Amino acid sequence: MATASDHVPKTPPPSKLFSICEIRPYLYIAGYGALSHKKLKELGITHAVNATNILKTLQTPGIEYLDVKLDDDEAANIQLHFEEVAEFVQTAKNNGGKALIYCAAGISRSASLSMMTLVINEGLTLRNAFIEVGRARPIIAPNLGFWRQMIAYEQAHNGGESTVVLLKGGMRKSIPDVYLNKTALLNGTAS
Template sequence: KPDTVCLSPLDPEEEEKCRSVTKDSERVWEIPSLQELEEILLSAPTSFSHGDEVWPNLYLGDLVMAHDKLGLWKLGVTHVLNAAHGKLCSKGSEDFYGTTVKYYGVPASDQPTFDLSSFFYPAAEFIHQALTSGGKVLVHCAVGVSRSAALILAYLMIHHHLSLLNSICCVQQKRWICPNTGFLRQLIVLDRKLQDTGVKGSK
């Protein structure tokens, strides 16, 4: 059970490992099956805290971190993406954070039937704009392992051209994650779409 906020920076070598997924522009990216993804996720050490930096200036966290306005201010967080907007126990809103933090709410339910894919690109763009303008971003849901994790994986796939497998590997270096089966299926579809359109393999 998480009990402390761990905000250790991402090692430059770890970041480079995440970025340097392939040097071969002709490589066909492996599209994992749902069973393969579940095995990878469930076999990883279940180590996570209230918040972890999983990419430079990008934090994946839970409601405890999201509700700690003083802690976020001390950390320098400028943007908050709440993947549990309007849900039980989630205080997140523009009014809650005030004018010093830009807020984006995704009213997702952590259910396999929920279509999170419709938020993949808008959420990725919100994160991208924040980071490229020098901001720090917290992406959270209730526990920080399913809804918010899926959105961060989509961001890495869309804006950093990582495959789904490499995105998971990258985040797992800093935090245990486990998006539900429905979100995993939607991420597999995104992975295939990005490969088919040539976004990946062009780097």
């Protein structure tokens, strides 16, 4: 027999767009709209990478900031910041702190920097870094220029090989092969 509670619509989970997402116990990713002094303090964030191009951003007392002023543009040189951000995050971790990497929406710039932090600090492949960050924040989608730079970085540090390939096919623009079966890849069901 059905009860009244059987017909109550379930509240959908909060949008990842407005969430601070945990990649590792010491590493988080977010869009600027998710930030508040209260949330950052509750999470114990000690270090933050600001990858927005917003002139006046939230500055929480007690948090060390690294400003990476960067447009979400395919022509922007994000590769200049890979090692600096990875070192900043590693310093936070080594000191028992927690780092947050954020950009305007938490989709392209912060995703690229988070992925490369895992590649540099943990030795993950670019493909596995995409999976790890994507599991924490499924809405990630670095722009094509950032993908080219991440692939080039992996190739330069991996004997000319990369674990992500840009596909052209009949499409107007190339796409990274990890986008073809993204849901299965992030759920661990891809073959």
